[in-house]
Amino acid sequence: MKKATLLFLIFIIIPLFTQAQSVTNMDYVSPVHNDVAAIKKDGKWAFINTEGRIIINFRDDLVATKTESDTYPIFYNDRCKIVVVKDGISYFGFINNIGETVIKPQFLNVTNFNNGNAIALEVTKKVIAKNSALGKDIVNYSYYKVLINTDGEVTDYLSHGINIVLDKDFLKAAPQINTKRITEHLYAVKNKKNLWDIINIKD
Numbered sequence: 001m002k003k004a005t006l007l008f009l010i011f012i013i014i015p016l017f018t019q020a021q022s023v024t025n026m027d028y029v030s031p032v033h034n035d036v037a038a039i040k041k042d043g044k045w046a047f048i049n050t051e052g053r054i055i056i057n058f059r060d061d062l063v064a065t066k067t068e069s070d071t072y073p074i075f076y077n078d079r080c081k082i083v084v085v086k087d088g089i090s091y092f093g094f095i096n097n098i099g100e101t102v103i104k105p106q107f108l109n110v111t112n113f114n115n116g117n118a119i120a121l122e123v124t125k126k127v128i129a130k131n132s133a134l135g136k137d138i139v140n141y142s143y144y145k146v147l148i149n150t151d152g153e154v155t156d157y158l159s160h161g162i163n164i165v166l167d168k169d170f171l172k173a174a175p176q177i178n179t180k181r182i183t184e185h186l187y188a189v190k191n192k193k194n195l196w197d198i199i200n201i202k203d
Helices: 002-018
Strands: 036-041 044-049 054-059 080-086 089-095 101-110 118-131 136-148 154-157 162-164 179-181 186-190 196-200
Touching: 036 054, 080 101, 101 136
Parallel strands: none
Antiparallel strands: 036 044, 044 054, 080 089, 089 101, 101 118, 118 136, 136 154, 136 162, 179 186, 186 196
8 A cells, every 4th residue: 555655656747747837928028137037927927047947926015126128026146025004004125036035024224235234224213201291202203214134134324314204205215325336445425405415335
């Protein structure tokens, strides 16, 4: 009986899992980038490998990146952007190349990774007073332009805190990052005067 069961598994079940997978009726298929291509169906994105197999299933939290040719989710440094909306506010994070959330959505905006770093807008909350009548804290929110590594750890600060009203009626879209990488150690950051400051993260 055991032998018959084993033969059944070998000749019937295993071939079912080794047959080529068909991916049909896609709305969009991106070029291959870092050995994967993004595919879209019914408003959701997934990733296939160079053999055409789905390696990350369809999901609605992947963030598309505008490229020279089109706009689609993309991996850099084995990280792809995701977004989660809480109370009307979008928070960004990253998944790895097997679809695991490795940097939880917590930033108001992020760039793609470049040489192990991404620029992110980190939110901070500070209690400035207490409303005794209502029993509630009066808080102030601000965000910093920061560099994060592929684990989501902040490695450098690129700006002072910028006050923000963390409410969907005031924050209808993700704040612009207005920061760009010049070299491995130099970053250009727009200041309050809408002029550029050069930040050397080695200093």
